[in-house]
Amino acid sequence: MEKLVLLRHGESVWNQENRFTGWTDVDLTETGRQQAVLAGQLLKANGYAFDMGFTSVLKRAIKTLNITLEEMDQLWVPVQKSWRLNERFYGALQGLNKAETALQYGADQVQQWRRDPHAHPPAITPDDPRFPGHDLRYQHLTDRELPLTENLAETMARVMPFWTEKIMGALHRNQKVIVCAHGNSLRALVQYIDHLSDEEVTNLDIPTGVPLVYELDDNLDRIRHYYLE
Numbered sequence: 001m002e003k004l005v006l007l008r009h010g011e012s013v014w015n016q017e018n019r020f021t022g023w024t025d026v027d028l029t030e031t032g033r034q035q036a037v038l039a040g041q042l043l044k045a046n047g048y049a050f051d052m053g054f055t056s057v058l059k060r061a062i063k064t065l066n067i068t069l070e071e072m073d074q075l076w077v078p079v080q081k082s083w084r085l086n087e088r089f090y091g092a093l094q095g096l097n098k099a100e101t102a103l104q105y106g107a108d109q110v111q112q113w114r115r116d117p118h119a120h121p122p123a124i125t126p127d128d129p130r131f132p133g134h135d136l137r138y139q140h141l142t143d144r145e146l147p148l149t150e151n152l153a154e155t156m157a158r159v160m161p162f163w164t165e166k167i168m169g170a171l172h173r174n175q176k177v178i179v180c181a182h183g184n185s186l187r188a189l190v191q192y193i194d195h196l197s198d199e200e201v202t203n204l205d206i207p208t209g210v211p212l213v214y215e216l217d218d219n220l221d222r223i224r225h226y227y228l229e
């Protein structure tokens with residue numbers, strides 16, 4: 001049996017300010033850092049040890065993983081970062097306050113943008129300062145890979161090659177793996193691992209900073225999953 005730990009980053013400044021974040025590289029709040037400390041303490045107290053860590057190229061996830069591993073005294077664990085684990089790209093909503101956007105467009109529309117797996121938030125254009133093509137860390141991405149907006153299905157489509165190649169690869173080598181990512185990139189992964197329908201994933205919310213443990217069989221099919229609390 002393989003054990004895989006999924007961890008959503010701790011509270012970020014824009015989680016606290018209730019803003020659409022997406023690929024915006026905002027930092028953790030003090031609460032977020034404390035959540036990561038607690039996650040590390042919980043993992044350590046329950047005897048977890050990792051051979052490999054995976055995270056996004058966004059500092060809220062990178063720092064959460066670092067703090068968690070530091071708390072476990074396992075900062076030496078190799079970590080691979082990939083844009084494929086980034087949060088869903090929220091297009092022109094990035095930076096807007098969620099409550100104000102709901103007042104402007106209606107709560108139903110905003111809920112659809114946030115949770116309907118096939119709904120696209122309004123897109124940006126490539127001349128928008130938020131376009132990832134302007135950012136050094138995404139210089140190696142092709143035009144097709146650089147998003148202007150993303151729905152959850154598209155997030156899943158770019159997470160999956162990384163899951164299959166890197167994460168499953170490590171699990172097949174019997175490595176103990178922690179993946180520290182984001183609300184929606186993790187929802188996409190969980191939809192895949194748990195075979196959730198679109199309707200089921202619509203109602204799925206993953207809390208910040210709470211380790212989600214998956215026990216997998218030799219085919220990497222799920223045996224059971226639970227939050228470590």
Ligand SMILES: O=C(O)[C@@H](CO)OP(=O)(O)O
Pocket residue numbers: 015019020021022023087088090114183184
């Ligand atoms: O703003 C975001 O990028 C995400 C995660 O915080 O928000 P939501 O839960 O609305 O998808």
